[in-house]
Amino acid sequence: xxxxxxxxxxxxxxxxxxxxxxxxxxxxxxxxxxxxxxxxxxxxxxxxxxxxxxxxxxxxxxxxxxxxxxxxxxxxxxxxxxxxxxxxxxxxxxxxxxxxxxxxxxxxxxxxxxxxxxxxxxxxxxxxxxxxxxxxxxxxxxxxxxxxxxxxxxxxxxxxxxxxxxxxxxxxxxxxxxxxxxxxxxxxxxxxxxxxxxxxxxxxxxxxxxxxxxxxxxxxxxxxxxxxxxxxxxxxxxxxxxxxxxxxxxxxxxxxxxxxxxxxxxxxxxxxxxxxxxxxxxxxxxxxxxxxxxxxxxxxxxxxxxxxxxxxxxxxxxxxxxxxxxxxxxxxxxxxxxxxxxxxxxxxxxxxxxxxxxxxxxxxxxxxxxxxxxxxxxxxxxxxxxxxxxxxxxxxxxxxxxxxxxxxxxxxxxxxxxxxxxxxxxxxxxxxxxxxx
Amino acid sequence: xxxxxxxxxxxxxxxxxxxxxxxxxxxxxxxxxxxxxxxxxxxxxxxxxxxxxxxxxxxxxxxxxxxxxxxxxxxxxxxxxxxxxxxxxxxxxxxxxxxxxxxxxxxxxxxxxxxxxxxxxxxxxxxxxxxxxxxxxxxxxxxxxxxxxxxxxxxxxxxxxxxxxxxxxxxxxxxxxxxxxxxxxxxxxxxxxxxxxxxxxxxxxxxxxxxxxxxxxxxxxxxxxxxxxxxxxxxxxxxxxxxxxxxxxxxxxxxxxxxxxxxxxxxxxxxxxxxxxxxxxxxxxxxxxxxxxxxxxxxxxxxxxxxxxxxxxxxxxxxxxxxxxxxxxxxxxxxxxxxxxxxxxxxxxxxxxxxxxxxxxxxxxxxxxxxxxxxxxxxxxxxxxxxxxxxxxxxxxxxxxxxxxxxxxxxxxxxxxxxxxxxxxxxxxxxxxxxxx
Numbered sequence: 121x122x123x124x125x126x127x128x129x130x131x132x133x134x135x136x137x138x139x140x141x142x143x144x145x146x147x148x149x150x151x152x153x154x155x156x157x158x159x160x161x162x163x164x165x166x167x168x169x170x171x172x173x174x175x176x177x178x179x180x181x182x183x184x185x186x187x188x189x190x191x192x193x194x195x196x197x198x199x200x201x202x203x204x205x206x207x208x209x210x211x212x213x214x215x216x217x218x219x220x221x222x223x224x225x226x227x228x229x230x231x232x233x234x235x236x237x238x239x240x241x242x243x244x245x246x247x248x249x250x251x252x253x254x255x256x257x258x259x260x261x262x263x264x265x266x267x268x269x270x271x272x273x274x275x276x277x278x279x280x281x282x283x284x285x286x287x288x289x290x291x292x293x294x295x296x297x298x299x300x301x302x303x304x305x306x307x308x309x310x311x312x313x314x315x316x317x318x319x320x321x322x323x324x325x326x327x328x329x330x331x332x333x334x335x336x337x338x339x340x341x342x343x344x345x346x347x348x349x350x351x352x353x354x355x356x357x358x359x360x361x362x363x364x365x366x367x368x369x370x371x372x373x374x375x376x377x378x379x380x381x382x383x384x385x386x387x388x389x390x391x392x393x394x395x396x397x398x399x400x401x402x403x404x405x406x407x408x409x410x411x412x413x414x415x416x417x418x419x420x421x422x423x424x425x426x427x428x429x430x431x432x433x434x435x436x437x438x439x440x441x442x443x444x445x446x447x448x449x450x451x452x453x454x455x456x457x458x459x460x461x462x463x464x465x466x467x468x469x470x471x472x473x474x475x476x477x478x479x480x481x482x483x484x485x486x487x488x489x490x491x492x493x494x495x496x497x498x499x500x501x502x503x504x505x506x507x508x509x510x511x512x513x514x515x516x517x518x519x520x521x522x523x524x525x526x527x528x529x530x531x532x533x534x535x536x537x538x539x540x541x542x543x544x545x546x547x548x549x550x551x552x553x554x555x556x557x
Numbered sequence: 558x559x560x561x562x563x564x565x566x567x568x569x570x571x572x573x574x575x576x577x578x579x580x581x582x583x584x585x586x587x588x589x590x591x592x593x594x595x596x597x598x599x600x601x602x603x604x605x606x607x608x609x610x611x612x613x614x615x616x617x618x619x620x621x622x623x624x625x626x627x628x629x630x631x632x633x634x635x636x637x638x639x640x641x642x643x644x645x646x647x648x649x650x651x652x653x654x655x656x657x658x659x660x661x662x663x664x665x666x667x668x669x670x671x672x673x674x675x676x677x678x679x680x681x682x683x684x685x686x687x688x689x690x691x692x693x694x695x696x697x698x699x700x701x702x703x704x705x706x707x708x709x710x711x712x713x714x715x716x717x718x719x720x721x722x723x724x725x726x727x728x729x730x731x732x733x734x735x736x737x738x739x740x741x742x743x744x745x746x747x748x749x750x751x752x753x754x755x756x757x758x759x760x761x762x763x764x765x766x767x768x769x770x771x772x773x774x775x776x777x778x779x780x781x782x783x784x785x786x787x788x789x790x791x792x793x794x795x796x797x798x799x800x801x802x803x804x805x806x807x808x809x810x811x812x813x814x815x816x817x818x819x820x821x822x823x824x825x826x827x828x829x830x831x832x833x834x835x836x837x838x839x840x841x842x843x844x845x846x847x848x849x850x851x852x853x854x855x856x857x858x859x860x861x862x863x864x865x866x867x868x869x870x871x872x873x874x875x876x877x878x879x880x881x882x883x884x885x886x887x888x889x890x891x892x893x894x895x896x897x898x899x900x901x902x903x904x905x906x907x908x909x910x911x912x913x914x915x916x917x918x919x920x921x922x923x924x925x926x927x928x929x930x931x932x933x934x935x936x937x938x939x940x941x942x943x944x945x946x947x948x949x950x951x952x953x954x955x956x957x958x959x960x961x962x963x964x965x966x967x968x969x970x971x972x973x974x975x976x977x978x979x980x981x982x983x984x985x986x987x988x989x990x991x992x993x994x
Contacts, residue, residue, distance in 0.1 A: 126645070136649060172563060190668055207563045464598075494593070
C-alpha cells in the first residue's frame, strides 16, 4: 500500500499527551474561574457565512481569513470570538437575558504568515458582559484575570489599566480631536518602537514638538495608583470625557480593592491604549512580571456598540480574552511548562496473565467506582515490561495481580517514586491507596 | 449603517444558554468518565492537508468534505476523529507509549444535504486504545458506555455485541467468503429494510434461497447471553475464525460480568455488523430501550490496522464514538432534555444602589472564594427588575444589599423557589447559604 507521510499543515499545532494534559489543565482553570463568576458557556459554529462574518469589512485580520465556497454557500472560518458573539447576540436578542454574561473557549483561524509563536489555528478564551454600562463589571474582569493567573502559577503579573476616555479627553484638550484615532494607534505602540520613531510618527500626524513633549510626559505619568489618580486630577484638564474617564478609573481602583485584588497586581498605565477601534472606556493588558517580552497575555476593554453591523439596538459591553495557544507556546519557550506525565491516572492495574484478567477487571472497577482514575494494562508481557509502561506513563502506583496475589486475596502495590512495595488486601485496596497518598 | 441579517449557515447549530449548559453537562460526563478510565486527551487540528486526510480515497464520507485551497495548501476540514487519530499515531509513533489510550472530543464537518437531525458541524466523542490486542480492552469500552449512559439518565439502554470473526466465519462455512463484505453490508441493514428487500439484495449477491434462510435463522438467534453463546458453540461450524470469534465473545461476556455491567445492559446480537470495512473483531452498538428509533447512540469496534495509509507498522486497536450533537437533538425531540436555567450560578448578589457596590463586590468575592458560583448584578434599576433578572436566569438565591442591610452588616437572602426571605449576617453569608442548600 502507498504510504502518505503523516503531517499537519504549517502553522497548525498539536501536542503530545503530556503537553496536552498540561494545556488542558490551563484551559480547565480558565473555564472553572469563568463559570464561578457567573458566565454561561457559548459555542458558536466555526464556519460562518462570509457575508455575515465579514459584514464590517476592511481590517487586516479580515484579510487573513480562510474563506471558500461550497455549493451555494460562501463560508469563512471565524478569526476571533468577538464577531460571532456580536452576530449571536443580535440574532438571539429577544431570547437572551440582559446583561448577557457569556464565556466562549474555542479555536479561531487566521491564515497568517507562519512563523515561530504565530499560529493559524489557536484557542481564544473570551468573556464578555453584554448590555451593561455598570463600572462594577469593569472591575470584575481584572478580578477574574487575577484569579486565573494566580492559579496558573507562572509567577507574579500586573494588570495594567487605563480608560480610553482619558486619552481621548487629553487629545481633545491638546487640540488633537481629529487625529485622535491615529494618535491612539501610535501611543499603543510606544513600548514596541524607539523614541525617535514615536516622535517621527506623531510629527507625520501633524503634532508640534510641544504637543509631542506634552503627550510623552502625560503617558509616562507613573507612581502608585493613588498617585497617578491624584496627578490626573491635578492636571485640571478641561474635558468632560477626561473627567469622566478619571472618575471611572478611580471607581475601578476602589472596586478592585473591595474585591481583594492585591494592590501589586494592578497598575494604572496611561500608555495602555489597545489598538482596536471599538474600545471606548476601560482597557486592560496583563504582563507577566518576569517575562515582559511575551507582551500582554490577557487584554480587553469596554465598548459602546458591539453589534452595530447586525442590529439597531445599541449593545454596550466589556470583555477580555486570553490567547491560550500562543501563551502556552511562550511559556514553554520560557521553560515554565512542566509536562512530565502522559496520564491523568495515578494508578495502573497489572494482571500478570489472562488467568487474572477477571480479578484485575474487578479491582479496576472498584477503584474507578471510588473515583480513582485507573488504567488497566493487560498486555501479554513480563513484569519488567509492565513496570516500564507504568514508569513511562508517569503514573504513581502499580497494582500487580499475579497467581500468588489472586490465591491470597491481595494485591501488590508499588510506589513508583520510592520503589517501595507492599501488599494490601483486595477488599481494602481503595482505602490502602488513599492512605499511601 | 447597513444592517446584515445575523444568521448561521444551514445545517449548522448553536444553542441558547440553557441548552448549552445542558449540552455541556453531557459533554462533561463523557469527558470525566473517559478520563477516569485512563484515557488521555488529544486535540488535533480541524484543518488537515487534503493529501493526508484523504489518503485513503473513495468512500461516501470522503465525498462530503469541506475542501479548499489557500496559498499553496490544499486543505480539508476533518470529517471524523478516526483518520486524524491514525495520522497522529503514525506521525508521533516513536513518542507515544503503547498501548495508546486517548480520547478526543471535538467538532467534525460533513457537507451533507441539510435535513432535520443531520448536521454539517457536530461533536464526536471518541475513545480508542491503539496497539493492543487484549480482549480485556474490548470489555472496558462497554463498561465505559454503561457508566456514561447511566449518568446521562435517559432511561435504560442495551449495548449490543457481536464479533466480525463470527460473521465472517459463518459466511465462510456457507461458502460465501468471496461476497463476505457485501453480505455483511446487507446484514448491517437488516433492521432498517423489509424482509423482502433483505432477500432481494442477498439474491442479487448470488445467495441461494437455502443460504439466505440459513443466514436469517443465524442472525436471528436470540436468548440470554449464555443461551446465544451455547447455541453458537452447538452449531459445530468448522471455521477457525468462527471458533475464535465465539471464544472472544465469550471472554467479553465474562469480563463484562467481572466489571459489574448489569446483565440487562449488554446483549449478544448477531445482526450487529457495523457498516465500516475496517472492523475485524468485536463490534458494539447501543440502543436506548425506550427510544429504539433513534438508532445506535454509541458504536464502535475492534480493527486490525488503523494507520495502514500512514505507516508500515501494523496498529491494531479498538474504539467507540458518541455523536453527541445528533444525540442531543434527538433527545430534545423526544422531550428528554430539560434546560431550565440560563446560569451555572445559583446565587445573584444585588446591590440596590452604587453606594453598595463596594460592599456587594466584597460579598461576591467571599462567595466566589468559597467556591460558590456567583453573579454580581449591578444594573441601575428597581428591586422588581432585579428580581425579574434572578428569576429569568433560573438562579436559586437573590442576595440583596441595600442601605439598611449595609448599615446593619447583614444581607437579605431570598429563596426564589419558595419566595421565603431571611437575613444573614455579612460575615456568615457563606455558611448561611450552605445551610439553606
